Amino acid sequence: xxxRDAGVAVGxxxxxxxxxxxxxxxxxxxxxxxxxxxxxxxxxxxxLAGGATPLDDPVVxxxxxxxxxxxxxxxxxxxxxxxxxxxxxxxxxxxHLGLHYAPDPSSQQACTIGGNVGTNAGGPHCLAEGVTSAxxxxxxxxxxxxxxxxxxxxxxxxPGYDLRGCFVGSEGTMxxxxxxxxxxxxxxxxxxxxxxxxxxxxxAAATVSGVIAAGVLPAALEMMDARITRAxxxxxxxxxxxxxxxxxxxxxxxxxxxxxxxVGAIERVATANAATLVRVAADExxxxxxxxxxxxxxxxxxxxxxxYYLHDAVVPRTKLVxxxxxxxxxxxxxxxxxxxxxxxxxGNLHPLLVFDRREPxxxxxxxxxxxxxxxxxxxxxxxxxxxxxxxxxxRDLMPRMFSADDxxxxxxxxxxxDPDGFANPEKVLPRGSRCGEMQRVPEGAxx
Amino acid sequence: xxxxxxxxxxxxxxGARTQWEVGGPPPAGAREVHAPAGVxxxxxxxxxITVGAGTSYDELDRVLAEQGQECALDPRDRRATVxxxxxxxxxxxxxxxxxxxxxxxxxxxFETGDGQRVKGGGPTVKNVTGYDLxxxxxxxxxxxxxxxxxxxxxxxxxxxxxxxAAEDTTSVYRPSTRLWxxxxxxxxxxxxxxxxxxxxxxxxxxGHMPALPVGEHRGRIxxxxxxxxxxxxxxxxxxRWCAELGVGTIHVAADAGAALSDARAVAHAHGGWLLxxxxxxxxxxxxxxxxxxxxxxxxxxxxxxxxxxxxxxxLPLDAVVAS
Numbered sequence: 001x002x003x004r005d006a007g008v009a010v011g012x013x014x015x016x017x018x019x020x021x022x023x024x025x026x027x028x029x030x031x032x033x034x035x036x037x038x039x040x041x042x043x044x045x046x047x048l049a050g051g052a053t054p055l056d057d058p059v060v061x062x063x064x065x066x067x068x069x070x071x072x073x074x075x076x077x078x079x080x081x082x083x084x085x086x087x088x089x090x091x092x093x094x095x096h097l098g099l100h101y102a103p104d105p106s107s108q109q110a111c112t113i114g115g116n117v118g119t120n121a122g123g124p125h126c127l128a129e130g131v132t133s134a135x136x137x138x139x140x141x142x143x144x145x146x147x148x149x150x151x152x153x154x155x156x157x158x159p160g161y162d163l164r165g166c167f168v169g170s171e172g173t174m175x176x177x178x179x180x181x182x183x184x185x186x187x188x189x190x191x192x193x194x195x196x197x198x199x200x201x202x203x204a205a206a207t208v209s210g211v212i213a214a215g216v217l218p219a220a221l222e223m224m225d226a227r228i229t230r231a232x233x234x235x236x237x238x239x240x241x242x243x244x245x246x247x248x249x250x251x252x253x254x255x256x257x258x259x260x261x262x263v264g265a266i267e268r269v270a271t272a273n274a275a276t277l278v279r280v281a282a283d284e285x286x287x288x289x290x291x292x293x294x295x296x297x298x299x300x301x302x303x304x305x306x307x308y309y310l311h312d313a314v315v316p317r318t319k320l321v322x323x324x325x326x327x328x329x330x331x332x333x334x335x336x337x338x339x340x341x342x343x344x345x346x347g348n349l350h351p352l353l354v355f356d357r358r359e360p361x362x363x364x365x366x367x368x369x370x371x372x373x374x375x376x377x378x379x380x381x382x383x384x385x386x387x388x389x390x391x392x393x394x395r396d397l398m399p400r401m402f403s404a405d406d407x408x409x410x411x412x413x414x415x416x417x418d419p420d421g422f423a424n425p426e427k428v429l430p431r432g433s434r435c436g437e438m439q440r441v442p443e444g445a446x447x
Numbered sequence: 448x449x450x451x452x453x454x455x456x457x458x459x460x461x462g463a464r465t466q467w468e469v470g471g472p473p474p475a476g477a478r479e480v481h482a483p484a485g486v487x488x489x490x491x492x493x494x495x496i497t498v499g500a501g502t503s504y505d506e507l508d509r510v511l512a513e514q515g516q517e518c519a520l521d522p523r524d525r526r527a528t529v530x531x532x533x534x535x536x537x538x539x540x541x542x543x544x545x546x547x548x549x550x551x552x553x554x555x556x557f558e559t560g561d562g563q564r565v566k567g568g569g570p571t572v573k574n575v576t577g578y579d580l581x582x583x584x585x586x587x588x589x590x591x592x593x594x595x596x597x598x599x600x601x602x603x604x605x606x607x608x609x610x611x612a613a614e615d616t617t618s619v620y621r622p623s624t625r626l627w628x629x630x631x632x633x634x635x636x637x638x639x640x641x642x643x644x645x646x647x648x649x650x651x652x653x654g655h656m657p658a659l660p661v662g663e664h665r666g667r668i669x670x671x672x673x674x675x676x677x678x679x680x681x682x683x684x685x686x687r688w689c690a691e692l693g694v695g696t697i698h699v700a701a702d703a704g705a706a707l708s709d710a711r712a713v714a715h716a717h718g719g720w721l722l723x724x725x726x727x728x729x730x731x732x733x734x735x736x737x738x739x740x741x742x743x744x745x746x747x748x749x750x751x752x753x754x755x756x757x758x759x760x761x762l763p764l765d766a767v768v769a770s
Contacts, residue, residue: 075673076671122573143743149740150739154672155669156694157538160741160762161586162536162583165585212492212494255620256641257639261639314572316490347493381570385574389575390575401576402566403566408563413747435563
């Protein structure tokens, strides 16, 4: 169970431990160091990039026992939590105060805040609110040498370098979070959730670009294509039209005037792009059902095929129509089924290649198609990952986005935190990232 | 900008000198280098803009305004350059709603102390590919690299903005800023006109942007938002101040350097710190306390600038002067 996360890479652990507090985390790290073993932090293991996959027989340090909400400051809108607190549990714990924790990954019922910090996790509502890094004020950490310290603070600025900013999203390669101070967000006074349906993916994608171009920045703007929409309908019956080629789930929030104006603007853009349906959820029940449909997408896929490979790339929003066409063409060329359900508003694609691993040779085709899709995204001015992280999955693709000097600079930062490379080794940066690493002369080989 | 041929020299990146005294003193005898100015790419429908680091905020804002957008970096002096704003990392007064400087930066391109040309981050509005060099760069005071260009996130410019004043404005939904200089709170509300007026209807309409304190000796206190009022009340009568409620920044100014040192002591007593922005006592290193995690910060500095050529002394990574 601890040999992998929700991604495809599999490793093996030398030992697995479940610390109850920061002191035990530090002790576990020191034990690993004493035995010359690396260590890997792990939350719920919902990551999709193999970031928590144990490589080099490390000690796996699982933080799920550290799951207390320690303090909630309603006035300052700050909560201190342990890393094993589940994302949705945090929002539930502050709901009665009219507050919530804004980043909301689709796995929010299962994923931990510590894991969210590790990957700098996103979610549908990060379109307007920003991803995890914008919501983490301070992190108490155990560094790679076993020492404990605080990065960042409750004050708005910390003196010197933004170590907190470096740590968030470092995928466990700089240490382990033991306490996290997160910013809480006020619930909006009004929320309008819209469902728009289209006869083509092009029209839906053009609507996304058009909404942003019209100066509207919704709270969330999600897209689902026909295959995934039908699968979700079969699974949960969320009320999505089965005959649509693509649907958009658009949410705007705030005060009455702004909400009405944005709903109107979105209706106009959707209508101009020949939407076949534009509907505003009538009540909270309908709204919750629409979101349940969106967040059940990955569960619904099991009805199509037993396995799926989910990608995570970002393209400029103006390139969505063109890149989506390429995604479908690439899948077709490899004789694969692709389904698209993604954070369209910020251009964050999640193409799902569905397959049955029992089919001989299918994985090679899936992998080849996935890499071609990423290349198409990069060619359009995009990036390799928007919210899932690099992990081991995209590690060797990093040179497609970064030059040797770029990677060397990243390696320098990582090494400053972890000079001996004990924290989650073999992740994020490919071998050879450090300048001169490839030319290093092996010990004893005098030339 | 090409730094080759400048190998042996100490370098100091220069923008518009509007924040020239922020932090430690500028290195003496340094060779000054200037980044190119100008818009390199702007796609309004993507809400991203790429500019040379030497571009002034005034120019950036003018270009974005033509498309109904903005990037709320809000420097006190609009002549400040994007490079200077990022290097100093001082957020503007609308941070409460629009976020700190570091959250506006998507990609940076800079040259390290040992001459590597590095790109960090990425051009899209969402990106977690690799380590977060843009955030590392913001606030690094030019000690890790010389910034050449940056890609910034823009937002639609909100159509209407109005100041209100009241004893207590905590109930406002998403205020852009709440400023307090000891009497009434002044709150800026931005949005659709009907919403702004409806929210402000219960407040006095005479609100205005209070002048931020000016003086030869100037700085900003950073404390947890929960203690900002206590901290401000504890400041001496020779310190002029204006606090950003909900954020924890207190802008302070005084006519004597000693008063700034006293304000720093008050900040420390409230669990915060004071960054010198101008003036101060001659021995003021800009920070007045040892940087937290200084060993780690030293390793980062050495990693990007092994010979210590970039803005030595701007961050007190070596000796610390007691305040």
